[in-house]
Every structure is written in structure tokens, then in C-alpha cells.
Amino acid sequence: MTILHSTQEDLDSIFKIYDDATEYQKKQTINYWKGFERSLVKKEIDEKRQYKIMADDEIACVFVINYDDPLIWKERNADPSIYIHRIATNPAFRGSSFVKQIVEWAKGHAKETGKEFIRMDTTSGNDKLNNYYFNCGFADKGIAQIGFDEELPVHYRGGSVNLFEIKL
Template sequence: MHERVTIRPADLSEVEAIASMWQETSKWLHSKGVDQWQYPADEEKITRDVTSGTAYVVTSAGKYLGTITVDENADPEFWAKKDLPTEAIYGHRIIILPHARGKSVGATVLDWASRKAEKAGKRWLRVDAWKTNTELARYYEGQGFEHVRTVDLPHRRSGALFQREAGTITGAGPGFLGLESPLHEPDGTRSTEGQWGWYAG
């Protein structure tokens, strides 16, 4: 197990690294017979997420362990008005690299996101998962998420919806240092003013 991981905002120079994490995970999933993410990463979308300050990378000892994007953007095809979508933070593009699996890094990333949702005054941390990835569904349930429902739309491969109460911490993974920073400046550079960190574990 890693002693502690760092979760920090991604920089524009790391868009390619995040896309590479997607590709590596896609190949790993294919080797396991899972049809999830069998297409190239959308680097334009990753760039938008990095620029908006919602894409994060997970590192330890200078090495990438994974990535996560968290925002308040509820997918309207999945989350209905009855779900009170503004009361949640949503996790997207959650990747733990194959070499970091089995070390409970995923549990740490979800604990970090849960704490982040709580700090934002939200009630829920929510994710949507690939409908056919039953192992991933079991994993989320094992991490304290409840299965809300599965939205089965023919043009969407994701749609298994899960949520966990904001602030719920399993403590199953290594501790983390969570860094935050203001958004990028208009010229695309990231301001370092006001950067702060918080610890857990």
C-alpha cells in the first residue's frame, strides 16, 4: 500500500498523460473481456475539464496512479429532477492504472471525492458506470454506494447510477494530500496563488 497519495488539479501539460491513462486502462479492460472504453480518449473534453479546474491526477512518489474529474454537471439523460441533481457532485473518468490496482487507491480517490462533495455543501457523491461492467458495480457497492437505478438507453453504454452520502469515508485506502488551486488564467497558465492542501489518513 502507498503511504500517502497526492490528488491535485491537472495541468494543461498533462492532457496527453490523462489520455494515455485512458488508453492503458482501455487495453487492460479489453484483456479482461470488458467492452468498456474501447475507443480513443476525447482529448478536447479532457482539455476543457483541465482548463475548468475539474480534472485531477493521482500521484505517489512522482508517478501517476490515476485520474478523476469531479464537477456539478449532472448528465440530464441519467439524473432526473426527482434526483435533485444540484445536491450532488459527480465523478467522471475515474481511472486507477493497472499497476496501482490492489492497493486500495480507488478507495482513497472516492474518499477524497466524498470529502470534496461535503466541503462543497452537497448531499451526495454520484457516479455513473458502464452498464455491462458488473465487477465495477460490485466494487462501488462495496465502497458504500447504493445502486439508484440503471438507465438503459440504446445510444449510451454507461447508465448504472450509484450514489454515496457526501462525507462518507471508508478509510480503506492510503491517506491522501488533496491540493486545490484557482482556475487557469485566461492565457491558459495555472495560477499558484491561494493553493492549499488538506490531509486525510
């Protein structure tokens, strides 16, 4: 298992993984991803914030990091943090505990970049996923109500999210 920066050549594979993840979400909960703009993912790749986990010469999982997230974390965004978003696993690798591996990677990356927190969020109401995040070492930081800001992906707008955090 290797974590690498995603490349523009990975775009089709990334979107296939996102599509598969969305279909899986639809079977698990009423809150699921509503799609992402290719231009957003291209920008994340150019900014070296989109990552892939490689296993058996295949993209097994993808995720994105940010260093601020004011629309979700509001005043707590001032804390030096790394934010993990859009973890999606290739169905052939489901059950591989990639979040735990991402957390270990993020701990090192956060320390290298002077961050004190690793944070995540997920739409409210998915107890199974929430419990998985607890098992990965995250603490519950409550529920945030999200506005209709157009900068947010559609699935966030006007909803609520569970907030999770690991203090380093």
C-alpha cells in the same frame, strides 16, 4: 498519495492512462471506452475538474468531477451532487484501491461545496466492478437507459448504465 488538479502538461500521461485502461476494459467486458477528445480533457483541466493522484512522483490515477449530470441522472440531477467520472489507474498502481481514496476526498469536497450526494455510473453488465463500488460505500440506484445525445462520450450512447450513490 496526493490528489492534485491535473495540468495541461499532464495530457500525454492522462491519455496513456486512458489508453491502458481501455485495453484492460476490453479484456474484462464488451463495454469499454471508445476514446475521448483531447479538447474535452483540456477543458476539464482549465475548469479545474480533472484530477490526478500522485504516488512515487508519478501519476497513479486520474479522475474527473462534475456538479451536474442531467443526461445520465435525469430528474435526480436536481439533487446537490458531485459526480465522479473516468477513473483510470496507471497499470503500475492497479490494485491500490484508489476509488476508496477518491471517495474519501470526494466526501470532503462535497461538504465544502454544499453537496449532499456523491454519484458515479458505469456501463451495465460488469458485476465485478459493481461489487467493487458497493465495497467502496456506494448504494445501487438502479439502471438508467441512455439516449444517443451527441454530448455524451460514444461509449454511453444508446446503452444502459448502473447508477451508484453515497448520501452524505
